[in-house]
Amino acid sequence: MSRESKLFRVNLAEELRTLRKQAEMSTRSVAAELGTSAAWVSRTETGARQPNQDEVTSLCRLYGATDVLLRLLVEKAAASDGGGIELPTLDTYTDQLANVMLLENEAHRVTEYELALVPGLLQTTQYARQILSTVDRAPAELERRLSTRVGRQTLLSRPNGPELWFLIDEFALLRPIGGDAVMREQLLNIVKQAQCPNVRVRIVPSFRGAYPGLDGPFAVYEFAALNTYVYLEDRRGGTFLTDSPGVRQYVAVRDELWTEALDEEQSLDLLREAAERLNDDGTGVAQEQSKRIRDQVRRGGVPV
Incomplete structure (x- = not known):
């Protein structure tokens, strides 16, 4: 196929x-x-x-x-409502994204690991717009992709929806995408979405040093009866892995990352602290924020 x-x-x-x-x-x-x-x-x-x-x-x-x-x-x-996935047009991007959306909607558990950015399912509209704008696209195409990305987020609150696990490297929180105001809203949105009963968020702290996963982001889709799928995304599109040895390797990395990361409570504390360090007037300093968070985590966690 x-x-x-x-x-x-x-x-x-x-x-x-x-x-x-x-x-x-x-x-x-x-x-x-x-x-x-x-x-x-x-x-x-x-x-x-x-x-x-x-x-x-x-x-x-x-x-x-x-x-x-x-x-x-x-x-x-x-x-199930018996419906399908509706996307604006039939092209290579749409077809590949439809595969991702189908996996998201049908899996009983989805794990997204991100190294440099906030996972797409947790992105605010303004944050997503900044990311999508890094590639030269026609305005209509930009809006199409933005609408689709934000629309996927209904999965976060869908009744009987899948378990959604998010693993995010700490450095993704320190990159001020769109400026301090946009980033502050983004960080607080992660905290908000983490309150959903099917959502779990863990941050891999920078003090871990080298760890499995630094070679790139991935997503794992687990099903009740079917084999597990792994999705690897790059600038040109993405690759779906279904072979058992390859899939097992990524599942093992996911399990190790889940253990190495801060637990949910510590992760949310880190997110709140990072948001507090960003000022709406744009005067926050990313480097100072990064240093303070790392120092606090090294001392045993972010204060509540």
Whole structure:
């Protein structure tokens, strides 16, 4: 399947099909067990029909799914509206972004690790505009990308949405993108979004020195029944990893970073302190801010 021209199949239907194959059952044998038709099973697995919660429960029990897996898929059935992802035009950028959005919407856990910037799902409009403006684009194209990036953030508050884990290197907080006022708003927005029950934010402090992850940002998408995906983004676009050895390496790095980072409470304290050091009148000094935060963390954490 070409990632340039087609979307990944990672929806509920595909997960049910994966479970059936793992159970080594045919569509006919499933139909016989449930008193339905093979066509019903096939249409459920291709997405031609949307199964309800009771149907998903029956299928999961027939396939021997764990209670945790059953719960995740039933929640997905309850949250699904049967709709798709709508983007303005059909081009290379749109198709690749649609893949990312589909992964975000269908995963039960998303982890974003960023080395130099605030993750896109946490960016304010003004911060995102500054980032997107670093590339020479027509005004209409800039607004299109900005609207799409901000629109993705409905994921943060979606009922039964995925777990969203964010790992951010401390230096991403010290770069005054757009000036002090814009950056202060950005830092406080991270604190605000971290209050959502499905959102967790951890900061990797600068005093850690060299650590796995310094070679670049990545995102990990984990599913109830499907294999994990990893997305690597660069200036030209991005690469999706699905091979098990490569994916396992990034999951291991994610797990190590999660342990090495400050915990959630310490991370939010660091964010609040960084925001307080920035003045709305633009007189804040990034270098002074960076030095003070690093000194405080080295002494055992940022004061509350």
